[in-house]
Amino acid sequence: FAQRVETFGTTIFTEINVLAQQYNALNLGQGKPDFDTPADIVAELVKAAQSGQLNQYAPGPGVASLRHAVANHAARFYGLDIDPDQGVIVTAGATEGLLSCVLGLVNPGDEVIVIEPFYDSYVPNILMAGATPVFVPLHPPTWTFDPAELRAAFSARTRVLILNSPHNPTGRVFTREELSLIADLCIEHDVIVINDEVYEHLTLGDARYIPIATLPGMFERTVTVSSSGKTFSATGWKIGWAYGHPAVLEGVARAHQFTIFAVHHPTQEAVAYALNQSDQYYDEFRSMYEGKMRLLMDALDGSGLKYRAPEGTYFIMADFSDVFKGMPRDFTHHLIKEIGVACIPPESMYSRDHVHIGRDYVRFSFCKSDEALLQAKKLLGKLR
Ligand code: PMP
Ligand code: GLN
Numbered sequence: 001f002a003q004r005v006e007t008f009g010t011t012i013f014t015e016i017n018v019l020a021q022q023y024n025a026l027n028l029g030q031g032k033p034d035f036d037t038p039a040d041i042v043a044e045l046v047k048a049a050q051s052g053q054l055n056q057y058a059p060g061p062g063v064a065s066l067r068h069a070v071a072n073h074a075a076r077f078y079g080l081d082i083d084p085d086q087g088v089i090v091t092a093g094a095t096e097g098l099l100s101c102v103l104g105l106v107n108p109g110d111e112v113i114v115i116e117p118f119y120d121s122y123v124p125n126i127l128m129a130g131a132t133p134v135f136v137p138l139h140p141p142t143w144t145f146d147p148a149e150l151r152a153a154f155s156a157r158t159r160v161l162i163l164n165s166p167h168n169p170t171g172r173v174f175t176r177e178e179l180s181l182i183a184d185l186c187i188e189h190d191v192i193v194i195n196d197e198v199y200e201h202l203t204l205g206d207a208r209y210i211p212i213a214t215l216p217g218m219f220e221r222t223v224t225v226s227s228s229g230k231t232f233s234a235t236g237w238k239i240g241w242a243y244g245h246p247a248v249l250e251g252v253a254r255a256h257q258f259t260i261f262a263v264h265h266p267t268q269e270a271v272a273y274a275l276n277q278s279d280q281y282y283d284e285f286r287s288m289y290e291g292k293m294r295l296l297m298d299a300l301d302g303s304g305l306k307y308r309a310p311e312g313t314y315f316i317m318a319d320f321s322d323v324f325k326g327m328p329r330d331f332t333h334h335l336i337k338e339i340g341v342a343c344i345p346p347e348s349m350y351s352r353d354h355v356h357i358g359r360d361y362v363r364f365s366f367c368k369s370d371e372a373l374l375q376a377k378k379l380l381g382k383l384r
Contacts, residue, residue, distance in 0.1 A: 028296075
């Protein structure tokens with residue numbers, strides 16, 4: 001195989017799914033809901049597929065209804081003024097959106113700042129573009145970055161910073177103060193932000209999600225990537241989008257044309273319908289997850305694992321150091337084989353130099369049925 005993929009192993013999500021299945025463990029690893037997409041949204045997909053019009057190629061940048069829905073959604077929730085024709089590209093999930101952003105905006109030899117722990121596709125994307133990742137860690141237990149470490153990561157070669165808020169896996173939602181520091185440094189060093197907001201509707205408690213594109217001077221230098229997977233419990237649909245100022249989006253559009261050209265056509269119509277849902281949908285979605293978060297916290301409370309309540313996403317990072325001595329991967333294997341619960345060890349979300357920072361933590365997902373989360377309480381209770 002080619003040198004550019006030489007260092008890529010099997011993703012941690014696949015590895016843990018195989019192990020969980022082998023040991024018949026309750027799988028709180030991969031962020032994959034074990035419940036279905038709302039029936040009215042699925043019905044729109046069926047209707048579109050049976051319309052006799054939509055089973056051939058969609059327009060490359062996406063169908064007009066979905067591009068308008070993305071622009072309307074950004075205006076409705078964030079007050080952003082997006083051009084539905086030149087400022088939105090529909091992608092094959094956020095994953096293709098992120099890759100097209102990196103390929104379309106980053107030159108070989110450029111540096112890309114990545115906040116750690118990171119979603120697992122960012123670094124392979126950067127390496128495939130021939131660029132160099134530069135890492136800024138979030139420090140437990142608060143998962144905040146050190147402003148001096150952030151500042152030191154910028155150089156004359158920095159081209160892009162990849163941001164993710166609400167943040168997988170820590171559950172942080174970055175505050176206006178944190179975002180302002182990132183924004184000031186990006187403006188000072190003429191850096192573009194790729195903002196991954198796939199958990200935008202998954203804020204918990206008092207946390208409020210602020211898109212960095214809404215900060216002064218940032219709209220022109222931000223491409224925002226999101227997805228229907230989390231918000232509509234449809235991770236198998238792989239419909240995402242990138243939006244921003246047409247000048248920044250141009251590079252993304254060029255890469256998108258020749259990575260995938262166009263995305264699954266009928267599903268785009270269903271996602272356009274879904275994005276236009278009433279506030280009630282989004283409110284109920286959030287309260288459903290607040291209930292599930294409480295069930296997982298209750299399960300962890302009886303287990304000896306320590307955690308802080310997440311501000312967003314459907315993940316909790318739990319500190320296992322009181323109940324197990326070893327690395328996160330060892331603890332995960334122990335949990336799967338001896339306790340019957342699967343989680344995600346964060347080693348593959350860190351650079352080699354920083355992996356020690358997450359050495360006491362594993363990630364649990366709560367995008368699971370209430371029954372599964374109640375079962376987790378019984379099983380995790382055996383850890384003590
Ligand atoms: N970014 C983050 C932070 C994620 O958690 C995920 C979902 N695993 C993605 C991107 C990928 O999203 P999609 O499934 O839409 O490609
Ligand atoms: N985003 C999901 C997670 O973090 C999984 C995505 C994947 O399997 N690649 O669990």
